[in-house]
Amino acid sequence: MIRTGCPSHNCGGRCLLRVYLKDGVITRIDGDDRPDTIEAPQLRPCPRGRAYRRRQYHPDRLRYPLKRTGRRGEGKFERISWDEALDLVASELSRVKEKYGNSALFVPYGTGSYNQINGRQTATRLLHLFGGCLGFYNSYSWACITPATLTVYGTTTTGNQRQDWLNSRYILMWSWNPAEMRDGTNSDYFVKLARERGAKVVCLDPRLTPSAIALADEWIPIRPGTDAAMMSALAYVMITENLYDADFIRTHSVGFDETQMPPGFEAEETYKDYILGRRDGVPKTPGWAENICGVPAETIARIAREYATTKPAMLYLGYGLQRRAYGEQVVRAACVLAALTGNIGVHGGWASGLGNQAPDGGPFWLVFPVGENPVKASIPSFLWTEAVIRGCEMGPEDGVVGVPKLDNNIKLLYVVASNCLINQHANVNRTAQILSDENLVEFIVVHEQFMTPTARFADVVLPACTQFETWGLEDGWKYGDEVILMPKILEPLPETKSDYAICAEVAKRLGFGEKYTEGRDEKQWVEWMLDVYRQTRFPDLPSLDELLEKNLGVWARPVTDPAVAFEDFRRDPEKYPLPTPSGKIEIFSARLHGLGKPAEIPAVPKYIQEWESPFGEEARKYPLQAIGHHYLARVHSTHHNNDWLREAFPQRVFINPVDAEERGIKTGQMVKVFNERGALILPCRVTLKIRPGVVAIPQGAWWEPDERGLDRGGNINVLTSERWSPYAFGNTQHTIMVQVEKYEEK
Amino acid sequence: MKRNKQEAREAGNEKKSQSGQVQYAFFFDSSACSACKSCVLACRDKNNWPAGVRWRRVYELSGGQWLRVGNNWVPDLIAYNLSLGCNHCEEPVCLKGCPSGAISKRPDGIVLIDRKKCLGCRYCEWSCPYGAPQYDVAGGRMTKCDMCYDLVDKGERPACVDACPMRALDFGPLDKLIEKYGQVRAIFPLPDEAMTRPSLIIKLHRTAAKAGAGDVTVSNREEV
Numbered sequence: 001m002i003r004t005g006c007p008s009h010n011c012g013g014r015c016l017l018r019v020y021l022k023d024g025v026i027t028r029i030d031g032d033d034r035p036d037t038i039e040a041p042q043l044r045p046c047p048r049g050r051a052y053r054r055r056q057y058h059p060d061r062l063r064y065p066l067k068r069t070g071r072r073g074e075g076k077f078e079r080i081s082w083d084e085a086l087d088l089v090a091s092e093l094s095r096v097k098e099k100y101g102n103s104a105l106f107v108p109y110g111t112g113s114y115n116q117i118n119g120r121q122t123a124t125r126l127l128h129l130f131g132g133c134l135g136f137y138n139s140y141s142w143a144c145i146t147p148a149t150l151t152v153y154g155t156t157t158t159g160n161q162r163q164d165w166l167n168s169r170y171i172l173m174w175s176w177n178p179a180e181m182r183d184g185t186n187s188d189y190f191v192k193l194a195r196e197r198g199a200k201v202v203c204l205d206p207r208l209t210p211s212a213i214a215l216a217d218e219w220i221p222i223r224p225g226t227d228a229a230m231m232s233a234l235a236y237v238m239i240t241e242n243l244y245d246a247d248f249i250r251t252h253s254v255g256f257d258e259t260q261m262p263p264g265f266e267a268e269e270t271y272k273d274y275i276l277g278r279r280d281g282v283p284k285t286p287g288w289a290e291n292i293c294g295v296p297a298e299t300i301a302r303i304a305r306e307y308a309t310t311k312p313a314m315l316y317l318g319y320g321l322q323r324r325a326y327g328e329q330v331v332r333a334a335c336v337l338a339a340l341t342g343n344i345g346v347h348g349g350w351a352s353g354l355g356n357q358a359p360d361g362g363p364f365w366l367v368f369p370v371g372e373n374p375v376k377a378s379i380p381s382f383l384w385t386e387a388v389i390r391g392c393e394m395g396p397e398d399g400v401v402g403v404p405k406l407d408n409n410i411k412l413l414y415v416v417a418s419n420c421l422i423n424q425h426a427n428v429n430r431t432a433q434i435l436s437d438e439n440l441v442e443f444i445v446v447h448e449q450f451m452t453p454t455a456r457f458a459d460v461v462l463p464a465c466t467q468f469e470t471w472g473l474e475d476g477w478k479y480g481d482e483v484i485l486m487p488k489i490l491e492p493l494p495e496t497k498s499d500y501a502i503c504a505e506v507a508k509r510l511g512f513g514e515k516y517t518e519g520r521d522e523k524q525w526v527e528w529m530l531d532v533y534r535q536t537r538f539p540d541l542p543s544l545d546e547l548l549e550k551n552l553g554v555w556a557r558p559v560t561d562p563a564v565a566f567e568d569f570r571r572d573p574e575k576y577p578l579p580t581p582s583g584k585i586e587i588f589s590a591r592l593h594g595l596g597k598p599a600e601i602p603a604v605p606k607y608i609q610e611w612e613s614p615f616g617e618e619a620r621k622y623p624l625q626a627i628g629h630h631y632l633a634r635v636h637s638t639h640h641n642n643d644w645l646r647e648a649f650p651q652r653v654f655i656n657p658v659d660a661e662e663r664g665i666k667t668g669q670m671v672k673v674f675n676e677r678g679a680l681i682l683p684c685r686v687t688l689k690i691r692p693g694v695v696a697i698p699q700g701a702w703w704e705p706d707e708r709g710l711d712r713g714g715n716i717n718v719l720t721s722e723r724w725s726p727y728a729f730g731n732t733q734h735t736i737m738v739q740v741e742k743y744e745e746k
Numbered sequence: 747m748k749r750n751k752q753e754a755r756e757a758g759n760e761k762k763s764q765s766g767q768v769q770y771a772f773f774f775d776s777s778a779c780s781a782c783k784s785c786v787l788a789c790r791d792k793n794n795w796p797a798g799v800r801w802r803r804v805y806e807l808s809g810g811q812w813l814r815v816g817n818n819w820v821p822d823l824i825a826y827n828l829s830l831g832c833n834h835c836e837e838p839v840c841l842k843g844c845p846s847g848a849i850s851k852r853p854d855g856i857v858l859i860d861r862k863k864c865l866g867c868r869y870c871e872w873s874c875p876y877g878a879p880q881y882d883v884a885g886g887r888m889t890k891c892d893m894c895y896d897l898v899d900k901g902e903r904p905a906c907v908d909a910c911p912m913r914a915l916d917f918g919p920l921d922k923l924i925e926k927y928g929q930v931r932a933i934f935p936l937p938d939e940a941m942t943r944p945s946l947i948i949k950l951h952r953t954a955a956k957a958g959a960g961d962v963t964v965s966n967r968e969e970v
Binding site: 029030051180187215217219221296498632643645656685687688691692741 | 764777778779780781783784786788790791794797808809810812815816817818819820821823825826827831873905906909910911912913914935951952965969
């Protein structure tokens with residue numbers, strides 16, 4: 001039996017496995033068996049870790065390098081040798097570099113492997129040493145919440161350590177669903193513990209989520225995309241009933257009212273002006289919000305009073321609500337509510353925003369050194385298809401940073417452990433068309449373990465080994481003070497290699513093999529990275545030899561005195577200012593005001609009607625909102641082909657009986673979900689556990705177009721839009737309208 | 747009850763538990779179950795059953811209605827989950843009805859099916875009100891949750907119990923669990939405990955009390 005980290009795919013957790021081996025074959029996978037304490041709780045794996053044998057021993061594992069023979073995307077390949085494959089990749093890298101320059105090379109976003117030695121960072125290091133590549137910033141997960149949190153607080157470290165949640169008396173889980181998306185191993189468990197200690201928990205979500213069932217005392221089925229309206233109405237009640245913490249607001253924030261506007265902006269609209277409707281003539285009353293959110297006004301008023309008067313209280317934001325048209329607004333609005341209620345810098349409180357953990361921002365995520373990128377240009381991760389089509393036209397208006405304008409279109413994609421090329425990017429049919437054109441992207445190389453929809457579009461596919469078959473290292477996912485070792489416990493399939501080893505081979509062919517490896521193999525890099533942890537976060541971290549000898553798997557630093565974000569700032573805002581321009585909480589942001597786009601990027605947080613909405617013209621044709629929630633069958637698109645998980649969590653569309661009856665649809669029937677961008681055919685589940693007017697299709701299922709282009713795999717991204725949010729340039733994949741109808745095979 | 751235990755002993759049981767004459771039982775906290783199915787997968791990984799053989803199952807119960815209030819829809823719903831293996835009943839009806847004497851009860855209360863004696867007639871599947879016996883089509887035999895007696899004999903707990911990320915499952919002697927968690931031994935749609943005296947203690951979900959009266963159904967039938 002060997003203790004090891006659960007292979008990491010950006011699931012939202014980092015757990016410990018006990019892997020039982022017999023004759024080099026895994027016979028059983030069990031979970032953490034260390035003592036289970038609140039200070040250092042067990043890292044119990046979810047079904048995806050439990051079902052990992054089915055992935056490890058899947059008959060569809062890629063076993064040798066492949067070269068495309070048909071049209072791109074057609075899925076026709078031939079077997080080639082590693083030498084041929086690596087030579088081809090190296091020569092294409094050199095050719096494209098010579099013809100266009102380094103800025104035509106791109107390693108796209110993707111999180112299929114996250115254990116340092118496997119994953120896209122290995123290719124990033126490769127291309128950085130090769131003279132650089134077009135960079136990207138931001139992610140598909142936290143596109144709006146990261147920059148929006150920064151506009152308010154100047155930092156994303158806004159969260160208390162989770163042991164402190166036990167001090168809370170009232171928790172608003174706003175679009176937050178830790179039972180399904182994890183958000184740190186044990187986050188759901190900590191809410192349970194808080195509740196056992198007397199906290200009331202209210203969940204706002206269009207779905208009656210597993211978290212709402214298991215953790216909440218009340219569920220409020222809010223209409224998707226209207227959260228900022230309800231938050232504005234909460235503020236209205238707090239202001240008009242004088243329930244807000246006026247002292248805290250006066251001393252710790254700017255822009256709440258006319259008495260505290262930043263110099264030079266005295267005449268601008270304050271937050272209070274907006275909430276009371278002094279300029280736009282629309283007071284943001286609960287009655288006003290009711291018509292938008294679909295939540296009764298009296299419920300809104302009651303929640304405002306509960307949140308403002310039960311102390312301390314947490315408003316915890318999930319991330320689904322910010323992968324939307326104006327995802328920035330809801331994040332800023334939630335931070336303002338945390339300030340209004342004075343829940344910042346106190347035990348049991350919560351500043352909202354991204355909530356990385358105090359005092360140091362928590363886990364590192366990436367320790368493997370990718371080095372400096374000689375190419376200074378960087379794009380928002382979501383805009384890579386734009387950079388393929390019209391990179392040379394892109395400048396700051398498209399989120400380009402580092403240079404005034406891009407000097408290239410993307411011509412070569414080096415893809416590692418990512419299904420974002422097709423499956424996870426918005427508007428699959430559009431992306432497929434773009435990638436099919438060999439005049440646009442001239443070469444695509446993909447490291448993969450399976451023939452994913454993305455791998456189908458590769459020119460060369462290089463078979464990567466699994467995380468059990470090489471060395472790796474993890475730390476917590478957002479939370480937790482742990483380092484988790486992933487020793488190599490299995491021999492790789494004969495012709496598969498770690499992402500690191502593949503990149504090292506390419507580097508060798510390009511003439512800088514030694515520079516790439518610095519003479520280290522995978523295990524030696526793990527040793528090197530353990531040193532990094534020892535020198536930075538965890539001085540007491542044992543050596544690799546000790547970790548192995550004692551079969552520890554994980555090293556944890558117990559949290560006995562949980563840190564609270566902004567504690568110093570709360571005590572003395574003059575001595576400990578925030579890293580914002582004003583040094584205070586920026587309810588009004590002069591920087592956002594300076595962008596000069598008040599309708600889309602207001603200086604104070606506002607509700608803005610989305611571009612696809614039940615209130616727009618588009619609703620006549622496509623009356624239902626569709627959201628793509630996380631699902632325990634998969635980590636994004638990873639595990640789609642795992643039969644155990646499939647059986648436990650079948651793919652389908654969830655629809656309320658009100659909407660199903662209108663369409664004559666019954667549970668189990670095949671339905672067609674469609675809009676102007678595409679259509680998919682999948683079974684439906686009629687369920688009470690979603691609000692009328694909304695359907696949910698778990699995101700991540702693999703795209704499987706039939707001969708008519710209808711998706712049979714259940715991939716919601718055939719319906720989603722490539723349009724991005726105005727300030728963060730983030731993905732807005734949850735902002736879509738669709739129609740559903742009964743489907744009969746012709 | 748006494749008679750059953752005697753029968754079980756006479757049925758020639760395996761190893762005696764070190765703890766002697768106890769009735770082992772499960773505890774399930776419905777108020778904290780998110781239906782994540784970690785227990786289901788932990789069971790499956792340990793026991794290696796093919797698709798369709800489900801020693802532990804998670805039932806999603808839901809009912810109630812959406813009310814039209816003004817322009818809005820307001821939920822009046824019941825929704826909770828139930829994780830269920832075999833309850834290793836104090837009065838196991840499966841054992842009583844087995845024509846081949848393949849089912850026995852150990853001194854520690856664990857009810858087992860002897861694959862060698864089982865005829866595959868599926869009577870136990872009919873008689874068990876909990877859906878615990880699961881037919882193995884390939885083997886032509888009945889199977890069911892054995893409370894991981896191999897682990898229990900080593901002083902460990904069943905795989906499902908330690909798998910729960912929400913710590914909503916527990917295991918131990920029935921009397922100890924009653925002491926710790928109370929007397930509730932049924933939740934809708936489980937039958938009255940008097941029927942088989944299940945070795946199962948339950949903490950009810952806040953909406954479960956209303957469940958018996960209304961239109962609550964298992965909403966994930968294809969998964970259980």
